[in-house]
Amino acid sequence: MNIINELVKATLETLYMTFFSGFLSVIFGIPLGIILYLTSISQLKISKIIYRIFDVVINIFRSIPFIILIVLVIPLTKLIAGTIIGPKSAIVSLTIAAIPFMARLSESTFNSLSKEMIDTAHTLGMNNFEFIVKILIPEMLPKIVSNITLLLINLVNYTAIAGAVGAGGLGAMAINYGYQRFRFDILMYDLIILILITQVIQFVGMKIENIIDIK
Template sequence: MSLEMFSTWWTTNERLIDLLITASGQTLTMVFLAGLIGLIFGIPLGVLLHLTKKSGLLSNKNLNKALGVMVNIGRSIPFIILLVAVIPFTRFIVGSSIGTAAAVVPLSIAAIPFIARLIEGALLEVPSGLVEAAQAMGAKPYQIIFKVLLPEALPGIIHAITILLVTLIGYSAMAGTVGGGGLGDVGIRYGYQRFDAAVMMMTIVILVVFVQIIQSLGDYLVKRVDHR
């Protein structure tokens, strides 16, 4: 494509390009804000699930069962239903049920139980012998958590965060169906509803690129911290 042809194409599609750039920014904002909130609440929840299991440091059958049921309920609700179900709560939190800020609320709610189970799984991969050795040396529970469990499970935790962010990209596109903004909204309104296959393809390509970047970065970080 010559410079003149590219200039003509850019001028003709300038509005669409601006729209996609704005939508991409909205998608990234939704994903990373929801991911951050999910990690703030989900990581401690996952650690607590691990610690309170039968053979855990803080074994508590009743608490573990209650937390497990709560997490399972959160994970079992399809995201599209969750989007609609939490609209009153979303309005209470951000004052609106549409837009990027509103979409962060259900995305965060979906992220918390999802990452909690992944963190629990990552901690299960830590050899029990390391914990027993730390206990034998007189380490307190909080020392074992922060100096043994979390450092040893770091590769698994990074992998879990990568999976969470990739999943949230898909969820954020789904949020576009109810006015959540982002690339999903552009794909639905300007692609599907207007029968414009080019717009649909462009949103798909951008979403795929985001997923590839996040997955590649996650894989790289896992390799850097995994010394096994």
């Protein structure tokens, strides 16, 4: 076995799973967080009902351990990805796990918007779309970047777990070669790369957040 080639392949698979599922989670998770926020501050009865429904569903999915979630969504994974093994299949379960996480982070972030900004939106007669585009997103953008950074770091950890059930990546290499074949050196290589990936994501995320915050 060529260790270098295998490490490169596993690293690319981990990055692919992390950023692809991260992208999908942001695309669906932030709008869901916006819905949670708007329905929570609305005085309409229908909004309160919608919030309760989404709140319960998100809490349920966030309560399911990721390793169990992978098994539960196998039929959906096979339907979408056409397979239940490999990085492509892992993206389904990773995204399903990450969307509620991102939605809850976003809701918490939006809840920190000052009452003065909300009052300003009401005074200017903004509708929900204008409020989201002109006030909510611009004001909370640095924190949104921080949330995305945290999301990606969590997804790196999730890919390692997914590797234990055939998803590929550094997690699978650590299990298949490092643990099962008693190759402690491979296990350490995988660990070092995972730590480096996490640190790079953290560093880049903080830099972007600081740049936006200054502006």
